[in-house]
Amino acid sequence: MFNALLKYAPVQIFSAISVFALISIHTKLLTTAEYGMLALMLLTVEVVRAVAAQWINSSMLRLLPSKKADEHDNFAAIASSIIFCCTLPALALVSLGLYLTGLLTLSTFLTTFLVFLTKALYQFYLELARIMERLNQYRIAVLTQSILAIGITGSLLVYSPNILSALSALALSYIAAGLVVFKPFKISINKLKTADAQAIFSYGLPLMASGLVAVISSRLDRYFIADKLDLAQTGIYAAISNILLGIGALIFMVVALPSYPELTKKINDKAALYKAHGEYLTLLCLIAMPALVGFCILAEPITHLLLSEEYLSQGSTVIYILCAGVFVLNLKAHYIDHGLQFSLNTKYLPKISVFSLILNLLLLVTLVPPFGLIGAASAFLIANIIALVMSLWLSLKKGYKYAVPLQIYKIFISTLSMAIFLPELRVYNFVTIDIPIVNIIIDVLIGVSIFSCVLALLNYKKCKAWVINEK
Template identity: 25%
Template structure:
């Protein structure tokens, strides 16, 4: 990748969290906790549909991507996905079931909203894969920014047009997400016009390979969706929609780390495949893992340090979300570390292992939810999320180590550090905020020392800057 591309990718990584920090408090002032909870359930369902209908083809596209032959493959993928979406929608819509027809979901046409939003988000996902593989770095960043910015614009315009009537109907609330997805989709196709304009129909020989590589990831992806969604259904069923809204706000703040994870994964996956094929220096893998751990520990320390200040930006009805932030932030943290520590499964093409990994993690998730939620409510769901993704990291990393060369295996230090982070999060919630902050600071100092005293740092820096 030409030098300087990283900084174009970084624009999205910097601007998007800033827009998120503006949007999240704004939503808390506009929506009541119960309304925010309803919107969150809508997004959870949309995300699940998007995962199912992707058939893992986005991952297969990354794996089989060749610039000179990519366009027919991309168009074939988009055609089949569009066809399946349309057929499925009309099948569901044509089902004559008196119970369903009397349901509020059908009377307000939310089925259409759900399917259309999911379809648009899936188009955005594949377009962003193309941007990454074609190295449209600036377009990639701007698409992320437009997604966040369009929510702010849509919210402002809707509030001006509807004023006090905006939130009387659930469908008006949901339309905010639909309009945002539509704006982002149009923008993504606009910036990819140079890529699509040369299309001439031809069958791609790689579609079957893409499907074969990606379909196991559909099941694992759906199970992963369950890991991040069962807590929402648990809260809405065992507590209240208001508690779900408070919990959703905490998860939204933690989503800032998810953006960092998305940017890193977008850059990391193509690079690791390249290093693996070229048999690059062995230390590059372990150094990258240590760098990721260092960055994430630093971010988590900042979250703990500044979390008390959040109460100045949100209504009092959402104050409980601040306590939950210590737990829910660990989901993207552990997941990002696993992107490095579990990469051996992808490199060895053992993607079918993701199914037992996700099944075992889902069992842990259900058990921890049953244990924590009845006692601690939404806070218990947050603790369950942290514990679940800690075990996800453990299981995937250990299995990955069995199928990868010695130089790519996850070191013992990473396991120990992740365990300590989980323990500190429980200290923060149940024992002492200041004591946990001190422990986190000491851990950060150790990781900084461990990283910057390693040999070959200059070569590591050169290899990464060469790629980005």
């Protein structure tokens, strides 16, 4: 599983860095109000994608590995037929989303739909390349999209700094990268009547419902802030939230991306599955715990590097709360929910998501007026904690067993040690360096050293015996 991780981690890290670079470009070349509008338009894209595309990708990831090799192309053709049919209702959904946010014009509709369509198709063919182990094409596509997104966005926004330029740049990057992994299939409506299509619908539609509600719930705060406060506050909150969601996605997807297909191959052997899932959790925690805690400690210099001063008016409290919420959100999606997915009980996921959405809405109504952005962040955290507990309880009730290896506790102690000692050992306590990125890099190296040393002292994965044998 660790070897599979190394196949994808480098390009995923580069992709995540490009996302942070995009956020920095957007926030520095657009006003806070314009960035707030852009955030709402991109949110519309994600909501529509949850309805019209993402659930098909998730179904393909779960079901295609269990097929024989000579059936892969036919199954992929069925999935692609479904995704092309789903683009038609997406037209109406994009219009509705923009209308509800008060952003509907012909130009915003065309560019927003273009971003949806190009991203949906790019993600579909990218996931297909990963499942079929076309590794080089996958890597080239991710790098192409990342580089072009930064280059085209920067060029267009310097020439014409507006949200339509930002959206057009993203669409162009998805088109170019999508061509790298594109594989032609025969599209036919008749394929929607096959048994494989019914299996995709049966498995995927509950995921679509839960995914839609989850996207709305996790980003409902932006709609609410725009309505109760203003677009400038929406832009500030969206910028901070996007950075943290991007970091969270990077940290968890570095492990989940290569490892999830490996887990599905063991689906028929429960003992092997539980053991592999425990190893998967160990990898998740090994990367996610120190990374997110380290980000909280270094939040101020990192956000100063990425964002302009007007985005930092809320202080660090919002960042800490959102960081905790992002960890809980990703732990649920990339680990706890597996219990319901692997036991084929995905029908419960929409119910959890709906409950979380309602709870989040009630919390936003209660907390945003008196506490502003801190209230919105707190609502996000509380709703995600309760959703995680519900998913865990239902998974256990349905007989799924979560293995928690001893190594997890060693990782927790090492992370806690880093949280205690890193603030005291940060470079600015000893020397003044006027280059922010250098300060951050040195602090990261200090944090990694503390974490690694404590982990070694705790004999993580019997590393002491390995060192002795090497000698």
